[in-house]
Amino acid sequence: MHGEPRDVGRQSLVYLFLLVPMAALVAAAPFAWATGLLSWTDIALAVGFYVLTCHGITVGYHRLFTHGSYKPHRPVKIALAILGSMAVQGPVISWVADHRRHHAFADREGDPHSPWLFGTSAWALARGFWHAHMGWMFQPRNTTNAERFAPDLLKDPDLVRIDRLFWLWTVLTFALPALLGGLITMSWAGALTAFFWAGLVRVSALHHATWSTNSVCHMIGERPFKSRDRAANFWPLALLSGGESWHNSHHADPSCARHGVKRGQIDTSARLIWLMERAGWVSNVKWPNPERFAKLAVD
Incomplete structure (x- = not known):
């Protein structure tokens, strides 16, 4: 009984921060057409805030x-x-726990968000797609134990502080564009x-690009690696996902810093990590191992 008020509050925030931007996304084209x-x-x-917050998720929340x-x-x-938090996809520790x-x-x-949990019939896959894309976030009981899945982050004072200030980064992600637009x-x-806009x-567009990795990229596409x-x-x-949609490559070697491991595969997140490595801002980058991927290749 003691956890119910917290669960209600959490779900209310989920509805607020997911559905309000989504309503704006749905209204975007009619709004532009009617008002100019x-x-x-x-x-x-x-575009600027999309690029920054997208790579906060891909380079920060996910790959780091x-x-x-x-x-x-x-x-x-x-x-x-902080940039990942400004994507409004949840505080860093809970996001990482869910993904692990x-x-x-x-x-x-x-x-927490597989599209294959309900079967393979047409109805089961439709239900699974909704669940994987965003439905799982509306289930109060579908929470992840951070102490089990993200104990290292819980020991990092910087990340704990940023996690607790998620409300501030959420305010800033909407306030800063308005301030700059006004100035x-x-x-x-x-x-x-x-x-x-x-x-x-922007927040809702990035939401759907990220969620599509959970839904679309577990249902449709090529599987060149085991x-x-x-x-x-x-x-x-x-391009929209910052290279995250090379999802089979990622699941074949999860800690690899580049997901688009083949020539010509766009992966802006890997390019940013490469630039930071060249600048001396990051080290010990786990770049693709050709021999490992050769062994993982599907015959």
Whole structure:
């Protein structure tokens, strides 16, 4: 009984931070058509904040904090944790715990968001797609034990502090585009449209790009490497996801810093890690091992 108020509060925040931006995304095209209120300033701010927060998730939350694909200097670690938090996909420790649990039980009982948990009929797959894409987040009991799956993060004072300040990063991810839009255009209208496009619409677009890795990339695509699950490479999402949609490659070698391991596979997250390595900001990067991937290749 003691946990119920906290569960209710948590679910209320899930509804607020997922559904409000989604409503803006649905309304975006009619809004632009009816009002004409979409400027180059809005587009530039939306793209800029999308790139920053997307790579906060991919380079920070995922490849660094979940899989330890490289070792960063402390300022890089803090910056990536904050940028990832500004994607409004949850505090860093719970996000990492969920994802580690996903890898531990990928596409089996215990996986928090597999699309294959309900069967293989048309209805079961439709239900599974919804569950994997976003439905799992609306289930109060589908929570992950951080002490079991993210004990290392719980021992990091920087990450604990950033995790507790998730509310602040959420406020900033919407306030900063509005502030910049207002200052650039010197108008309240510019602040409002920037809040809509570079705040609400951008957050929801990134939500769906990330969620598609859980849903689409476990159902559709190529599987050139052996893995214990049904993760697949789906190239149309490569740019929007920062390279995360090379999902079969990732599940074949989870700690590898580059997911697009073949020539021509777009992976902007790996490129950013490479640039940081060249600058001396990160070290011990786990780049692809050709011999390992040759052994993992499907005959």
